[in-house]
Amino acid sequence: MGVISFVLLLGGLVFYAGGSVGIIRFPDVYSRLHPAGKLDTMGLFMTMSGMALYVLSDWSISALLTALKIMLIVVFIFITSPTATHAMADAGMRAGLVHWSRK
Amino acid sequence: MKRFAFIGVLLFGAVLLYSSFSFPPLGDPHAPANRHVSDDYIRDGMKETAVPNLVTAVLADYRGYDTMFEATVILAAGIACFFLLRRYRRKPAQHRLYRHIDTGVILIIEQGGKEPVDSKEFERIDYHWVPFDLVVNKAAGLMVPFLQLFALYVIFHGHHSPGGGFQGGVIFGATVILLAISRDLRSTTRLFPERTSAFLSSAGLFIYAGTGFACLLLGSNLLDYSALARLLAVDPVMARSHGILLVEIGVGMAVSAIMIWIYYNLASAGRYDEGL
Structure with missing residues (x-):
């Protein structure tokens, strides 16, 4: 169980690292939103499930409750993060921000 | 009036600063x-x-x-x-925006025009048009x-x-x-x-x-x-x-x-x- 949670945490960190590099390196708002969304969904899902498994490694009812709460964080972020990304992209389009393109 | 308020604020700040010197030093x-x-x-x-x-x-x-x-x-x-x-005083009347909910068509009602009744069909939207x-x-x-x-x-x-x-x-x-x-x-x-x-x-x-x-x-x-x-x-x-x-x-x-x-x-x- 410990090994699986370690691997999950490490995988999540890889996604976080990629997302952070992407936010800095991508050329404009729309393309930067793309790694930001990735970071919130896959990175968060993997780190949180890693933590939930770690909590569950010594089994008890309260540990199960904690693990469920950790997974609830994932559920709520899955609702709000794409909404925020959508709202930002929408606002950019409506404000007339032209997307980046190779000349 | 504003000048008096400014002087009052300055005096009060000076009193606060002066009294802050009599605090004991941090970690004493x-x-x-x-x-x-x-x-x-x-x-x-x-x-x-x-x-x-x-x-x-x-x-x-x-x-x-x-x-x-x-x-x-x-x-x-x-x-x-x-x-x-x-x-409490109302803004001088200007044109108002209404959205037809089913189709998304926006109506601009000029000043003095007949406004649609706020029902299930139309809703009033903000002047600084907030998109639905x-x-x-x-x-x-x-x-x-x-x-x-x-x-x-x-x-x-x-x-x-x-x-x-x-x-x-x-x-x-x-x-x-x-x-x-x-x-x-x-x-x-x-x-x-x-x-x-x-x-x-x-x-x-x-x-x-x-x-x-x-x-x-x-x-x-x-x-x-x-x-x-x-x-x-x-x-x-x-x-x-x-x-x-x-x-x-x-x-x-x-x-x-x-x-x-x-x-x-x-x-x-x-x-x-x-x-x-």
Whole structure:
């Protein structure tokens, strides 16, 4: 169980690292939103499930409750993060921000 | 008038700065705060108040007088915003925008034109045209009940975990502000009118001060909740715990209502018709 949670945490960190590099390196708002969304969904899902498994490694009812709460964080972020990304992209389009393109 | 206010502010600031020199230096072992007070709180806090979270015990019980006036300061800020910004006179009529809900067609009604009745078919939208966004609208509506439940949890679980009236109140206020941002100000003021926010903000502070004065009437010191033991039919230690809860509820009500009130005034420049 410990090994699986370690691997999950490490995988999540890889996604976080990629997302952070992407936010800095991508050329404009729309393309930067793309790694930001990735970071919130896959990175968060993997780190949180890693933590939930770690909590569950010594089994008890309260540990199960904690693990469920950790997974609830994932559920709520899955609702709000794409909404925020959508709202930002929408606002950019409506404000007339032209997307980046190779000349 | 403005010049006098400026001079007053300068003088008051000078007095505050002058008095700050007589504070004991930071980390002084002979300062009053370091001599015995902290040790007493840590040693006896749980025994005297039955509240595991020491921060809550100090905030709402040992230093309850201080916290009462912190809540008063917030109320004063809300009332100041109200007096500075609220305008009852209507804006000179300009054209209004209505959206046909089914098709999304926007009607611009010029001044003096016949306006559609606000029914199931048309809805009025803001002058600074806020686009109708189904995703944001539904997601905000989905999150708000959970957020409000969490706010209540933060208020009522302040005895055992980080939290309390101020934090929970701010979360609760933020949920209503989220509704106002994701929809519009008019529909939010229908759900949570200005009158309600004004009433709740003063009622919350009244609960706090009333708890304190109830202790006074029962023959003890102001805000010494152990005097409530007879009223609540518990022993004095639990009475202090329950007294803290009462006070936290009052603070939560006041803070959430004032957050919303200030937002209404700032977002619509005191007109309560259009805004974010």
